[in-house]
Amino acid sequence: MRIDLHTHSRVSDGTQTPTELVVAARAAGLDVVALTDHDTAAGWDEAAEAALAVGTTLVRGMEISTRHRGQGVHLLAYLPDPEHPGLRAELERIVDGRGSRAPAMLAALHALGIELTLDDIATDGVPGRPHVADALVRAGVVATRDEAFARYLDEGRPAYVDRYAAPLTGMIEAVTAAGGVSVVAHPWGRGRRAALPPDELATLARLGLAGLEVDHQDHDAGVRDELRGLARDLDLVATGSSDHHGLGKTDHELGCHTTAVEEYERLLDRAADAAAASGRPVPAVVTPGS
Ligand code: AMP
Ligand code: FE
Ligand code: FE
Ligand code: ZN
Numbered sequence: 001m002r003i004d005l006h007t008h009s010r011v012s013d014g015t016q017t018p019t020e021l022v023v024a025a026r027a028a029g030l031d032v033v034a035l036t037d038h039d040t041a042a043g044w045d046e047a048a049e050a051a052l053a054v055g056t057t058l059v060r061g062m063e064i065s066t067r068h069r070g071q072g073v074h075l076l077a078y079l080p081d082p083e084h085p086g087l088r089a090e091l092e093r094i095v096d097g098r099g100s101r102a103p104a105m106l107a108a109l110h111a112l113g114i115e116l117t118l119d120d121i122a123t124d125g126v127p128g129r130p131h132v133a134d135a136l137v138r139a140g141v142v143a144t145r146d147e148a149f150a151r152y153l154d155e156g157r158p159a160y161v162d163r164y165a166a167p168l169t170g171m172i173e174a175v176t177a178a179g180g181v182s183v184v185a186h187p188w189g190r191g192r193r194a195a196l197p198p199d200e201l202a203t204l205a206r207l208g209l210a211g212l213e214v215d216h217q218d219h220d221a222g223v224r225d226e227l228r229g230l231a232r233d234l235d236l237v238a239t240g241s242s243d244h245h246g247l248g249k250t251d252h253e254l255g256c257h258t259t260a261v262e263e264y265e266r267l268l269d270r271a272a273d274a275a276a277a278s279g280r281p282v283p284a285v286v287t288p289g290s
Contacts, residue, residue, distance in 0.1 A: 003032040003259040005059065005267075006076060006185060006213065006241030008248070009047070010123065012037035012063075013130035015246030022050035022058065028254040032264065034059035034078065034241070039094045041082040042125060044283065051286045058286040063185055064175075065094050068168035071195035073184065075171055076213065076239075079271045080180025081280035087178040090166045097164030098126045105132050108159040109152065114141055129153045130248055145248065169207055176208045179278035181271045183211035183239055188227060189218025198230055205234045210270045215240025215257040237267045 008014035009021045016024060018035060025033035033056055035047045044060045051058035061078040080087055106116050109132075120135040121127045133148035142148045152159040166174075175182040184204070187196050196204075201212070214227045215238075231238040240257040243249070259267075268285065275282040 211237030
């Protein structure tokens with residue numbers, strides 16, 4: 001079984017439609033794929049239909065923008081009821097923050113003599129920094145998405161604009177209350193280690209965190225080993241995934257990291273427990289032929 005629990009479509013900052021993503025997952029030999037667009041469930045229905053058509057198991061998820069100790073932390077949520085009032089309110093607040101940030105980023109670029117319009121960064125969902133980065137590439141200002149981040153869009157660069165992110169601990173509780181399970185995405189990637197030292201991860205585990213994304217391109221081999229040990233000690237599920245963004249991120253091909261079947265089953269068990277305790281109408285795993 002090949003299981004990839006973290007991917008993005010055009011509904012956030014990937015470059016494939018949910019259908020194209022699921023078809024590509026099948027072609028890549030994946031048996032299970034999770035769609036985890038940033039802060040939205042908007043791609044779920046299309047992806048579910050495609051999964052049934054091509055015969056791939058689909059886990060409905062999302063990657064939620066949170067903040068902890070002043071740093072951004074991405075929280076993967078699997079199988080929550082997106083209509084749970086607490087979860088929905090926070091997702092709306094995050095998406096609204098993204099919407100109002102886009103014009104501010106364009107104004108900051110304008111001040112640097114770079115003219116882009118909202119049309120230039122339009123997308124199927126809500127535009128974020130990756131869409132501005134792609135527009136900068138198309139306009140010939142930079143050669144790649146990475147260069148756009150390094151020169152203009154990373155925190156501390158001239159076109160960086162802050163936006164709302166939900167407090168991490170409250171979000172872990174909201175996901176549980178919505179009947180889902182949460183997993184910290186790339187917890188020690190890109191300098192995030194300081195926000196999440198082992199004692200903090202232990203605290204989050206007590207709050208209901210279900211897992212850690214261990215095998216991810218942002219972690220080198222040593223970090224993966226450390227996180228795997230920590231997951232074992234804290235009784236957290238250890239996942240692995242590609243964080244595929246279509247053509248939007250290089251070196252994140254579908255299935256480049258995968259989740260062991262025993263870990264996947266533990267995650268589903270925890271999700272079933274959370275669903276039962278919450279009483280919410282949670283989405284099922286889409287399983288073709290059943
Ligand atoms: P936003 O949510 O609009 O702040 O954009 C954050 C997203 O940009 C992340 O989820 C990544 O997909 C992408 N990203 C962040 N840093 C970089 C980078 N240095 N190069 C390419 N993509 C990046
Ligand atoms: Fe992304
Ligand atoms: Fe992420
Ligand atoms: Zn991601």
